[in-house]
Amino acid sequence: MQTSPALSVTTKSAPQAWLSSAGWDCSWIIAPAFLSSALVLLFRNQMPETQNVPLWVWVCFVLLVDVAHVYATLFRTYFDPKSFEKNKGLLLALPAIAWIGGSLLYSLNALFFWRALAYLAVFHFIRQQFGFVVLYSRKDPDEQKKFKWLDCAAVYMATIYPMLYWHTNMPRNISWFVAGDFVETVPEVVTQVGLAVYILVVCLYLIKELFFAIKSRFLNVPRNLLLVGTALSWWTGIIAFNSDMAFTITNVVSHGVPYMALVWLYHHKDAAEGTKKLVSERAWKKVLISNALIFFAFLGFLAYLEEGLWDGFVWREHLNVFAPFAVLPTINDAAILALLIPFLALPQSTHYLLDGFIWRVKDRSGNWSA
16 A cells, blocks of 8 residues: 555544544554464464465465455445545556566466566555554654665565565465565575565664653654564564465454455545535445444445356356356366466456556545656
């Protein structure tokens, strides 16, 4: 998620830059990373070191969070008349480009496609945490804003170092999409240098925070909680465990839940202005966004449809969950798969690409522009 300080939803406890309130932010933006890590650590003996996850874990975390959160992007783009009209060219062209590019890669080698999608996803996941750091730093005193580069370095190292560790400790029992989707020839020295830089950045960051806490008696609570949660969940899911189940829980929850929460908050109301703006000119959209459960159920429904198509046409691994899709023919033809796989992946690829634009809010109108 790439964002701007202009995206201020509401702040009830200045100078802390909460998006809604301390309770809401801690529950939906910050807590997921801590809770998912705690869940994995608490049940560490039940985390199998395999690349398979139990069906209930797959449904709860992959289907209803990881896949579902992608569709929250619709409310910032295709479901928003003003944003769609303003950015129609991008919104129509990007999926077409993603499909054509993905098909070309897949036709050359299926692994080329999955590798490109995996690295695009990693970039998106890292940038989301960076975006939250920017949001939570928007009310910092001017003196502290001079060191925003250190805040950025801290969140980047908290996410990049675990990825370096992953790349230099192959093979592992975890994968982003499919086995082998990451490059496996990264030398060990890269991780060693990365760890040294990580430690240096953490030390500098702690010194900076301690200095300003003493000097100005100000500690940015949400930003520091977010950074600790990010470091904890990425370390737990990737480094502490070599388990696809542990990675799935920490990775999915700490990313997907805050994303859905932010979209819900942003489009449900604009409390920062103290107004009650209509969520949309379209009645059906107002119904979908009117209640958090309806919003989540709608995203879950779209996720079910997508995964049903994947399972019916390609994987055929969870037909007990996707019984209505069992009648679909299994596609094995390489030429058809080169078109079908990138097409089915369009919700993900478009989400990753669009998210670099849709949080570029330049004024208080809330509209974004590419």
